[in-house]
Amino acid sequence: MKFTTALSLLLFAALAQGAAAATAQVTTYNHIRLIDGTGAAARNDMAIAVKGDRIVAITPAVKSGNGVVDMKGAVAMPGMINTHVHLATWPNLPYAEAIQRRNLYAGITAVRDMAGDTRELAYLKRAIEIGEAPGSDLYFASLMAGPEFFHDPRTVQSTAGYDHVPGQVTWMRAITPQTDMPLAIAEAKGTGATAIKIYADLPAPLVGRITAEAHRQNLLVWAHAAVFPASPMQVADSGVDVMSHVCMLGYQASAQMPRTYHNRAAVDAKKLNDPHAIDALLSDMKTRGTIMDATLYVYQVLDKMKNVNPPPYCTLAIASKLLGETYRAGVPISAGTDAETDWHDPLPALPDELALLVKAGMTPMDAIRSATAIAARTIGQQRDMGTLEPGKLANVAFLAKDPLADIANVKTVTLTVKRGKPYPRRDFKPITAAEGKYADD
Numbered sequence: 001m002k003f004t005t006a007l008s009l010l011l012f013a014a015l016a017q018g019a020a021a022a023t024a025q026v027t028t029y030n031h032i033r034l035i036d037g038t039g040a041a042a043r044n045d046m047a048i049a050v051k052g053d054r055i056v057a058i059t060p061a062v063k064s065g066n067g068v069v070d071m072k073g074a075v076a077m078p079g080m081i082n083t084h085v086h087l088a089t090w091p092n093l094p095y096a097e098a099i100q101r102r103n104l105y106a107g108i109t110a111v112r113d114m115a116g117d118t119r120e121l122a123y124l125k126r127a128i129e130i131g132e133a134p135g136s137d138l139y140f141a142s143l144m145a146g147p148e149f150f151h152d153p154r155t156v157q158s159t160a161g162y163d164h165v166p167g168q169v170t171w172m173r174a175i176t177p178q179t180d181m182p183l184a185i186a187e188a189k190g191t192g193a194t195a196i197k198i199y200a201d202l203p204a205p206l207v208g209r210i211t212a213e214a215h216r217q218n219l220l221v222w223a224h225a226a227v228f229p230a231s232p233m234q235v236a237d238s239g240v241d242v243m244s245h246v247c248m249l250g251y252q253a254s255a256q257m258p259r260t261y262h263n264r265a266a267v268d269a270k271k272l273n274d275p276h277a278i279d280a281l282l283s284d285m286k287t288r289g290t291i292m293d294a295t296l297y298v299y300q301v302l303d304k305m306k307n308v309n310p311p312p313y314c315t316l317a318i319a320s321k322l323l324g325e326t327y328r329a330g331v332p333i334s335a336g337t338d339a340e341t342d343w344h345d346p347l348p349a350l351p352d353e354l355a356l357l358v359k360a361g362m363t364p365m366d367a368i369r370s371a372t373a374i375a376a377r378t379i380g381q382q383r384d385m386g387t388l389e390p391g392k393l394a395n396v397a398f399l400a401k402d403p404l405a406d407i408a409n410v411k412t413v414t415l416t417v418k419r420g421k422p423y424p425r426r427d428f429k430p431i432t433a434a435e436g437k438y439a440d441d
Helices: 002-023 093-105 118-129 147-151 153-158 181-189 204-216 232-237 246-253 279-288 296-304 316-328 350-359 364-370 373-378 407-411 433-440
Strands: 026-034 043-051 054-060 068-070 075-078 080-085 108-113 137-145 172-174 195-198 220-224 242-244 291-293 396-399 413-418 421-424
Touching: 026 396, 080 350, 080 373, 093 108, 093 118, 093 413, 093 433, 108 373, 108 413, 118 137, 137 181, 147 153, 147 172, 172 181, 181 204, 195 204, 204 220, 204 232, 232 242, 232 246, 232 279, 242 246, 246 279, 246 316, 279 316, 291 373, 296 316, 296 350, 316 350, 350 364, 350 407, 364 373, 364 407, 396 407
Parallel strands: 026 068, 026 075, 080 108, 108 137, 137 172, 137 195, 195 220, 220 242, 242 291
Antiparallel strands: 026 043, 043 054, 075 396, 396 413, 413 421
């Protein structure tokens, strides 16, 4: 009897889901200029048909009718993905929710969080997925580093409640040659993480062990481009999927790699005057398909700060130079910011990152792809996100002005569609003072 009842419930649920899918209305966004994210030329007067959470067709413009929304020549591009955010390094849920709301209404449909308190991140991810809070889809990492790193105050904040055992929680793990790697990776995966982030203070053999075991357990691996003492070349050769911070590539030209993260010297700008200083590294990354998460925006932020202690190890000028070389070498580049605009600002930092990428030498089309098609690869979601094609998720940013004419036009989002649901910009509720007060906590 119990088996029959359970079977009946399963059949009823399946039938209900099938009926819902069958009756879902098709919404067609008509008369658009289409930038599909594949790198193909933009197409004018097109239509995107959406059913449920998926794109079902992309065609020339259709006749007006039921379910057809006239977009009056708006530019449609894939929903953007910021590949370097920190929503819970200094955990404060109200502020993280507010930042995610701002991201969504600015055309950002997913973000890659680069290590923080996974207890908060998992809660926020769930709230967004089930519709309790508006926000970009969230993919996050569990962090691994050498024991020396866990004196960093950020790790204390992200492991509140476990302060007496730095580096011994599942989402922030100190790694040594004695670590039971399969168990450590399995515990990190249990936090809900998409990836392991390799941060600092690890030699090349341990970077390789982490990477191999994470891949065996179907996790991505995101790493700093220099892990100290592991060099950029050693990080790339370990097989990581994404390397962060283009300025760190400059350490490959150093006479000697700094031994630790917190005692690293500045990048030697004189050695980088040689235009071929990191050619071998870039060739290696291109061959492996390693993605470079550039983060130019954070260098701009640091340039504007005074009396920073310790001094920044790099400048925006050096970062931009290295970005240009990386781009010309054919290494795939993703758009991550690693910092945010002030909470008073109605827009997040990602549009500024794209402007910096273009200023450093990328075309507007390739800058757009860095925040869409390439960015989707960083989170392992290229089958569902990153381009506008039938069968993919209906994640679309509609803009009033063409970003191919001026990349600054990515700031003109009028409508975000995420998983088929529309979020008109006019409905955006700016970050409040009550939410923003958490920004500096």
